[in-house]
Amino acid sequence: MSNPLVEELKWRGMVHDMMPGTEEQLSKEVTTGYVGFDPTADSLHIGNLVPVMLLVHLQRAGHKPVALVGGATGMVGDPSGKSAERPMLDLDKLNHNLNSQKKQLQKFLNFDCGENSAEIVNNYDWFKDISFLDFIRDTGKHITVNYMMSKDSVKNRLETGMSFTEFTYQLVQGYDFYHLYNEKNCRLQMGGSDQWGNIVTGTELIRRKVQGEAFALTAPLIKKADGSKFGKSEGGNVWLDAEKTSPYKFYQYWLNTSDEDASNFIRIFTLLSKEEIEALEKEHNEAPHLRVLQKALAEDITVRVHSKEDLDTAIKASNLLFGKSTTEDLESIDENTLLAVFEGVPQVDITASELAEAEGYIDLLSTTTKEVIFKSKGEVRRMLQGGGVSINKAKIEDMNAKPEIKLLQDKYFLVQKGKKNYYLITVQ
Incomplete structure (x- = not known):
């Protein structure tokens, strides 16, 4: 059975793995689905926009999105895709990061639209009252060590070493899914493809503890056509926080993508329709030097992450170096943008x-x-x-x-x- 949401995600190149039965569940009823975000920094970066867009599409299809911020899992640290253990964060730093991320998530989702209004939850709220003995007795007994050892996030770290804290991460994340299944009738967890093992541990826990059925859907990890890492610039991560990455630099990152990447990214990171994107690609192919595709991508995503005013400033700032501009244009930009534009000049x-x-x-x-x-x-x-x-x-x-x-x-x-x-x- 095909489902409109899954079809939408597929043509956008946003489906990597999907558990059998997911499309049937989405077609059957309004479904609550969630994505987890760990508070390792006080801002999300553009790599986080992929799971954010999964939630956006879920809501646009009439389902209920839940963004989980990991006050508890942030204390443990997800080993997925990591060659070494993450540094531990204290509670004050975690809470600061959580509050900053919440504000950013609120820009993308609708929290006031009735049945499918978005929610933000913090897994510290339920983990803070669970004792270690209660957890290993009531939850740990349902998942075998053999099952946990079979996950790539564990196998890939066995040679370099893995603490017991990290080893339990998939169980802690699995419990999140179980809790949301019980408390909010959440039937779907989504995330990047590196999260597949953690997500299916949750579906398995739900099956074994309460004989319930839950589902998983992951998006591919974004790769650039030239093999370089997506989401990185010369200054490191491209952040959603304007203080960490100025709107000008943010705009320039997307504007400078290759033609192949722009064609991929405009599907993933914008809400433009298939017809609109194909029309832009046709126009771009007729005059590639005008960079129509890159401009459409950069403009759309800068407005949604920052604002129309920030986009106008970014375009004005870009023209200072690369186009016609006036003294008034130069005088109208703020200090951070001025310094960002002329960072590389003597x-x-x-x-x-x-x-x-x-x-x-x-x-x-x-x-x-x-x-x-x-x-x-x-x-x-x-x-x-x-x-x-x-x-x-x-x-x-x-x-x-x-x-x-x-x-x-x-x-x-x-x-x-x-x-x-x-x-x-x-x-x-």
């Missing part, structure tokens, strides 16, 4: 008195800026005479005038030499 520090005492633009652009921009006054003069120098996107018309510069954010100004050479000056 930077010079000068004092406020050096700026004030500069006799003219020739003096300012050679001596005062430590000869970083121009090596001699003669070079400055030639470039100025040819109209090849701008400050804050305004061309210098009178090279002999006393420099009067409106500082960006009260401490920066931008020098442009020719068409492509930029220098950011910090006035201290």
